[in-house]
Amino acid sequence: MKRELGISVYPDHSDPEKDKVYIKKAADLGFTRLFMSMLEVQGGEEATAARFKNIIGFARDLGFEVILDINPGIFEQLGISYDDLKFFADLGASGIRLDEGFDGLKESLISYNPYGLNIELNMSNNVAYLDNILSYEANVPYIYGCHNFYPQEGSGLPYDFFVECSQRFKKHGIKTSAFITSQDALTQGGPWNVNDGLPTLEMHRHLPLAVQANHLFATGLIDTVIIGNCYASDEELESLAALDRYCITLDVDYVPEVNPIEKKILEDNLHFRRGDITAMTIRSTQVRVKYADQSNPPHDNEYPFKRGDIVVGNDEFGRYKNELQIVLEPHQDSRKNLVGRISENEIFMLDYIKPWSKFKFENHN
Structure with missing residues (x-):
């Protein structure tokens, strides 16, 4: 309807x-x-x-x-x-x-x-x-x-x-x-x-x-x-x-060091959560294929990630480079760059991203 x-x-x-x-x-x-x-x-x-x-x-x-x-x-x-x-x-x-x-x-x-x-x-x-x-x-x-x-x-x-x-x-x-x-x-x-x-x-x-x-x-x-x-x-x-x-649309606040390729990954794509889900993150994996030849140097990867953080695999992540993930459970991984965070008002919306759910990002700042 x-x-x-x-x-x-x-x-x-x-x-x-x-x-x-x-x-x-x-x-x-x-x-x-x-x-x-x-x-x-x-x-x-x-x-x-x-x-x-x-x-x-x-x-x-x-x-x-x-x-x-x-x-x-x-x-x-x-x-x-x-x-x-x-x-x-x-x-x-x-x-x-x-x-x-x-x-x-x-x-x-x-x-x-x-x-x-x-x-x-x-x-x-x-x-x-x-x-x-x-x-x-x-x-x-x-x-x-x-x-x-x-x-x-x-x-x-x-x-x-x-x-x-x-x-x-x-x-x-x-x-x-x-x-x-x-x-x-x-x-x-x-x-x-x-x-x-x-x-x-x-x-x-x-x-x-x-x-x-x-x-x-x-x-x-x-x-x-x-x-x-x-x-x-x-x-x-x-x-x-x-x-x-x-389609669920999430507002993202970028970190100062976010780079152009990371912004493209977030904003220029319709994402979907993998069907074989994990409890730790919401994984959008097709972008790693699309941007496989794009370099993504490490940055903002020294501290633990928390629920609502948006991370992208950096050059040290092998075949997972430029994979996008939304953090559900706190963890630390230097192979991922923190690129931004979902607006605090929208953290609860992560519960509605199910297997195969489509989602998008916007930046209003």
Whole structure:
């Protein structure tokens, strides 16, 4: 399934013109999903409809798929029923998110709504909710899954629980989403009066935006990554847009003595971990063949290497000269040059480089 990027806006709490500027920036960078939250009816049904229709129409014209998160109280306030979603279709929404569940049969019936609205289910509960809905022969292509976000520090999902919840949807081929949080909008831009960021995973709350997205995509469990809070900075949006959604990309800080051939080895190649793995290092061996005739004098080889260090075989390493390795277990070997180190924020990503996994390096300094 193709992977996507998304943003969020909250018309109940924001300036529509600022929302449009933000949406246009994201569209120009290739973002394609917009999450919106309808929390209350302000100024009556007509005023609410006009406010949301304005933003939704603008986003749809720019190619966004717009999912509207519905507060259950909205249905009562508007006097409408889950059995007739015409109101949301008239707004121009692509789908609605059901934060609260029914009995399974109700969701299956909603998935056959005549307006072709996608129905997004809450993924952040480790129960057989989806299986129950599918047992009622739901209209599967119109069923999506989306995790919650968590505004309060310490309230986000733990990683293992997130995996268990996500696997329940992924095994059925359901399109999945989760939230990451802008660091530049950490205390603003959400639907509630508590804004400690809006991530799905607690471990992401204070990480750079692109690192969060890189992680979610690397799990293989999430198809759409959405920035939960707004407004992310231009730099954050650009970093996210530049991210390879299908290949783990690691940011490297070079040592001062790194030489041109070592930089070529790192940056000019798509690497993959050997299938016959070792516990001590992640080995990328094809580069030693490609650069076999290139000299690589020893340097930075006198001290023990630690986890996250990137080393390349030097001229004293025989047939292993110019082999690239990422250190997993501390060791010392004078036949290897220390060329750089993975950013501290990304050391945990090494756990996702499995046998035959592809990975790349970038240097942002």
